[in-house]
Amino acid sequence: MSFSLNTKNNKRLIIFALIFVLSFFYFMPTFSPHRSLSHKLQVPSSYQTNEGTQFTFKNLNEDSQQAKILVLTPLKDAVPYLDRYFELLDQTTYPNHLLSLAFLVSDTTDNTIEELHRHAETLQNRFWWNRFHDIRVFHKDFKFDLPNDQRHKYEMQPLRRSVMARSRNYLLSSALRDEFQYVAWVDVDVVRYPPTIFEDLMAANEDVVVPNCLLDREDGAFYAYDKNNWQETDQSMEIQKGLDEDFVLLEGYYEFPTHRYLMVDMPTHLGLDYKVPLDGVGATFTLVKANVHREGANFPAYPFHHQVETEGFAKMAKAMGFSVVGLPSYLIYHIQNH
Template identity: 60%
Template structure:
């Protein structure tokens, strides 16, 4: 029996060795892709696009992609309306390079007041990972030198945030995400990034190799203490 190999009718070869993200992105005309997964996000879209609109990085070098999942409000329709506005402005310099809206449901429902519960984090984070992978694989193409993950409910960031992050000159950089308290003080909200301590390293010695600390580490410590 002879082996047969089917050759696709369309074949694309991309040599990404020539792709280089630098600390001079404007001068080199480097494109950036901003990615945002969404669910029931209509209350946040106005501010989200307001912040995107004031970015100092050239709009013709910015592409934006959204993945809407398990939504019950008018998020998709609102995104289409905003895309129509920002892609058809009279002045071409005010138009983004591309805006894409994708929709894929994962049939995952979790009450808002339970989303940070420690016991539910593995399931919640697995759905988030699938969502991000779908969005990245669908929207990313060979023209993009940079990718920025941007949550829809962030209320403020500097106009120069893209240039600021690019200037660090590393492969991956994560800015601090802060929450303003009722007393006017700011505290660290994003618990997904931390520096290991002697205490955390000691805890990991007795854990299964596949165990991963997630948001809510204090809950885990309380569980240890109560057992």
């Protein structure tokens, strides 16, 4: 039987093969083993004018299922938690090819960077339809050495949280690209959350939204973990009138009660989609519309309305007119590591 490139069927086969190869390279995610990289910015659409190139961005609410999410996680001495961290992300129902992961490793004393590379290479060497869009690892030390048994002491919190804010800002500015519609801040030691969490938080359609984070206890008891999700009260606002501008308020410490209404103390039986406005947030798992960060809301490393880091971010976002809400009934769980 002779074979001819001129036959109609063979032409079709060649066209289909070319389409497949081009699609493979277009959708193929990448992993960067480098500490930092420069990237060519990509935008949804652009048009030329006499004054130069102008960009128009897609309305986030038009097609949320195709939104690209940047997952950001600062790390230090994180080796014990990486297996579960990647397992949970890989089990989410949100398409992996729409998720980009970026990490900042700082002041670590273990082989977190090497383990990150190992996990990333394993995940990104799978079939292309099951890979993440990309995985990037950045490294910057802040010369901050605090033993684990000291990390939650009251007197250490302003300095510790200030360094954490610098770390988040460095990671955000290094990793945020124009293609992302959402930024998800995910702690490495969160050990349980629903696989639909990205879709569920996006469905809230708020600028900043957080679930309710509890402690993962062996006895299954309801025990608060993330106390940084809170509402101001009349009493808490009255307390602040007499404080110095640089005084940092902290939640969950007997040394200085704030009298705020914590989300971990709110009713949890009103439905998973029940929303409450918040004035402060943590970042165990926080979904942010990317334009909130692009417009300048970041994590203050200095006292901002008596807050730093994530709670300062919430105060800043609200001052700029963005919505900040929590979902008291939507429970996730953090490991008991202190």
